Amino acid sequence: AACMTAAPARAQGVTKDTVEGITHLNRLGTTVACSGAIKAQAVPEIKKMGFASIINLRQADEPGADIEAEAAAAKAAGIRYYHIPFNAAAPDPASADKFLDATTEKGSEPAFIHCAGGGRAATMWFIKRLVVDHWNVERAAKEATALGMTSPALKQFAIEYAQSHER
Secondary structure (H helix, E strand, O other): OOOOOOOOOOOOOEEEEEEOOEEEEEEEOOOEEEEOOEOHHHHHHHHHOOOOEEEEOOOOOOOOOOHHHHHHHHHHHOOEEEEOOOOOOOOOHHHHHHHHHHHHOOOOOOEEEEOOOOHHHHHHHHHHHHHOOOOOHHHHHHHHHHHOOOOHHHHHHHHHHHHHOOO
């Protein structure tokens, strides 16, 4: 579901950009961007922004999720592409495992992470901050919220995942 809440005060470094074909774009310097749905034609623009990879968390059966077109556009633009379906209603730790493998793979950063509304993307980044970067929950949650994390249930999933998956 799209996020309809008022925007929280911005954490340092998170900027909201408007790019044709990308919904709810939130960027953290050149480290990462989290967004909602993107159109395949926005992929060359993502490459131009300096991103090395795209991580798509949408499930193939979501309305408007054209995984093949996006993967083909990424290949054509010379940008790494990962499709890691993540169901917000039934979050699977295996998806988080795959996400962490993708974001920590040499050459994948900076990563452009997206789902449909931006919430799943920001939640996965929250997990990365906790597990890989060893940030405390408060600091990581502040950044993830600025990037678009809105679901208390997903936030709880992320915290529990992090507690059982120290890296």
